[in-house]
Amino acid sequence: MKILIAEDDANTREALREVLDAEGFTVVAATNGVEAVDLFRTQQPDFICLDVMMPGMNGYEVCKHIRKVDEKVPILFLTAKAEEIDTVLGLELGADDYMTKPFGVKEVLARIRAILRRSGLLKNNVSNQTFVMDDLNIVASELRAYRGKQEVQLTLRDIKILRLLHDRRGKVVTRDAIADEVWGADYFPESRALDQHISQLRRRIETDPSSPRIIRTVHGAGYRYEG
Amino acid sequence: MSQRPSLLLVLLVVMPLSLLLWMGNFLAHDAARRTDETRRLVQDPRFAELDPQLIAEVRRNTSEFARSALLPVYLAVASGSVLVMALGWLYFRESNRAMREAQQRVTFVNQVSHELKTPLTNIQLYAEMAADRAEKADDPTALRYLGVVAAETSRLSRLINNVLNLARKQRDKLTVQPRAAVLDEVVEKATDHWRPLLESRQIAIEMSLEAPHRMKLDADAVTQIMGNLLSNVEKYAAQGKWVRIATTMSAECARLTVEDRGPGIAPTKREAVFEAFERLRSDLTEGVSGTGIGLTISRELARLHGGSLEVDVNYREGSRFVLTIPRSNHEDSNR
Numbered sequence: 001m002k003i004l005i006a007e008d009d010a011n012t013r014e015a016l017r018e019v020l021d022a023e024g025f026t027v028v029a030a031t032n033g034v035e036a037v038d039l040f041r042t043q044q045p046d047f048i049c050l051d052v053m054m055p056g057m058n059g060y061e062v063c064k065h066i067r068k069v070d071e072k073v074p075i076l077f078l079t080a081k082a083e084e085i086d087t088v089l090g091l092e093l094g095a096d097d098y099m100t101k102p103f104g105v106k107e108v109l110a111r112i113r114a115i116l117r118r119s120g121l122l123k124n125n126v127s128n129q130t131f132v133m134d135d136l137n138i139v140a141s142e143l144r145a146y147r148g149k150q151e152v153q154l155t156l157r158d159i160k161i162l163r164l165l166h167d168r169r170g171k172v173v174t175r176d177a178i179a180d181e182v183w184g185a186d187y188f189p190e191s192r193a194l195d196q197h198i199s200q201l202r203r204r205i206e207t208d209p210s211s212p213r214i215i216r217t218v219h220g221a222g223y224r225y226e227g
Numbered sequence: 228m229s230q231r232p233s234l235l236l237v238l239l240v241v242m243p244l245s246l247l248l249w250m251g252n253f254l255a256h257d258a259a260r261r262t263d264e265t266r267r268l269v270q271d272p273r274f275a276e277l278d279p280q281l282i283a284e285v286r287r288n289t290s291e292f293a294r295s296a297l298l299p300v301y302l303a304v305a306s307g308s309v310l311v312m313a314l315g316w317l318y319f320r321e322s323n324r325a326m327r328e329a330q331q332r333v334t335f336v337n338q339v340s341h342e343l344k345t346p347l348t349n350i351q352l353y354a355e356m357a358a359d360r361a362e363k364a365d366d367p368t369a370l371r372y373l374g375v376v377a378a379e380t381s382r383l384s385r386l387i388n389n390v391l392n393l394a395r396k397q398r399d400k401l402t403v404q405p406r407a408a409v410l411d412e413v414v415e416k417a418t419d420h421w422r423p424l425l426e427s428r429q430i431a432i433e434m435s436l437e438a439p440h441r442m443k444l445d446a447d448a449v450t451q452i453m454g455n456l457l458s459n460v461e462k463y464a465a466q467g468k469w470v471r472i473a474t475t476m477s478a479e480c481a482r483l484t485v486e487d488r489g490p491g492i493a494p495t496k497r498e499a500v501f502e503a504f505e506r507l508r509s510d511l512t513e514g515v516s517g518t519g520i521g522l523t524i525s526r527e528l529a530r531l532h533g534g535s536l537e538v539d540v541n542y543r544e545g546s547r548f549v550l551t552i553p554r555s556n557h558e559d560s561n562r
Contacts, residue, residue, distance in 0.1 A: 011353070012349055080345055100344075102350075102380065103348060103351065104352065105352055105359075196363050200363055
């Protein structure tokens with residue numbers, strides 16, 4: 001799933017890129033409004049995060065341009081302007097939600113997930129919507145898993161890893177296979193991103209992360225789900 | 228321009244001008260009446276029996292009187308009017324300049340506050356990202372440091388929002404945007420933001436959340452109120468080492484109470500603490516930093532919800548603030 005970020009502040013833009021990338025989204029970034037409109041035409045993103053105050057063409061104008069040709073792509077405004085009139089204007093122009101600065105990682109991700117769930121986009125982008133691993137019921141279209149009443153938030157990347165292990169249950173899935181299937185060309189073999197990601201995922205989904213039942217390590221080979 | 232200078236302008240320019248015109252009119256009328264009376268006397272048949280030379284002299288003097296008596300009156304009225312208008316214009320210009328300068332100061336504060344939001348966002352984003360890494364690397368010290376960075380960012384964010392909200396209140400532009408939300412979730416999230424800072428002051432947090440149903444409220448506004456109340460606990464009641472945050476819900480309203488075991492608020496100060504900048508005059512706050520607008524803004528946000536923010540007069544162990552939000556427009560759910 002591809003997300004377009006239009007933000008003129010380099011630090012905010014790069015932070016969002018890193019956070020969304022870690023969640024498993026493909027990120028394209030624009031530094032101003034004109035570039036955002038160009039990237040929208042050429043990259044056809046599934047979701048847009050739009051800053052309001054940008055040089056050249058502001059976020060409202062970009063939103064108007066996009067809505068002329070696409071009424072459905074979800075748009076989330078990220079801005080320092082918090083007056084009621086700004087919010088109303090943003091929503092009137094067809095944005096799906098409006099987030100005022102300052103915001104944190106969890107907050108922006110929660111807002112993006114909520115819009116994706118509402119828009120039904122996840123259903124189109126994630127195959128086999130519900131599957132069970134051990135006592136964990138994974139609902140891919142909601143980016144959530146349930147163990148009884150306990151709810152676990154998942155990322156697109158988590159879902160892809162679990163799906164891969166689930167589909168090859170009983171077999172060893174090598175680190176290279178996971179890297180290829182889940183990270184694709186973005187993965188650098190020497191990085192420890194994959195192991196760290198698995199370790200963090202275990203902490204969230206395993207009842208006892210020190211003795212995992214869903215993602216088991218096969219030393220020197222990779223990981224396996226016994227099924 | 229606001230109402231007050233316009234009213235003053237009316238009082239200082241229009242009223243004296245009207246009075247001057249009325250006086251001028253009165254004097255001119257009086258002079259004209261006397262001239263007409265003299266003319267009428269001169270035209271009397273009995274007057275014609277007098278010496279023609281004397282008659283001509285009287286007629287000439289009457290006409291000259293009419294001219295010479297009216298001219299100074301008109302001149303006095305005209306110069307008076309010009310003077311009053313000049314004074315009015317000077318006053319108008321001065322008050323306009325003062326207003327413009329005040330407006331510029333407000334705009335500047337607004338601009339600065341907005342400009343602070345982007346760096347603040349970056350601090351928050353990168354602190355969270357670093358905390359994520361510290362968690363992966365199992366580094367509790369770095370996590371603790373980053374927790375403080377996040378809490379201080381929240382504090383700064385709350386202060387900026389207070390300043391912006393005060394400016395909005397002064398322009399009658401402060402509003403809330405209630406949406407369906409769960410009070411308990413908002414309170415829990417706000418408390419989580421404050422937890423590292425309160426715990427660093429050894430303040431134990433006790434919670435009792437019993438408002439689990441959806442209702443209409445502005446989550447940002449309630450977070451702002453919570454932040455201001457917890458900030459006060461941290462600043463003024465840290466020696467009590469305890470804060471209790473509780474919510475309750477009835478058919479009519481939802482209630483949030485924040486109570487501490489600090490020195491409490493004197494009965495005479497219970498309303499004064501809600502006045503803007505009150506803390507600046509208070510000896511209670513000596514040596515404690517703050518802007519003195521947090522409770523003012525908090526009460527206004529409560530009122531904009533149709534609710535209230537009060538100090539509980541019956542609580543004796545410290546201070547207890549009670550936020551009430553009506554459920555008149557609530558959205559019940561089956562949660």
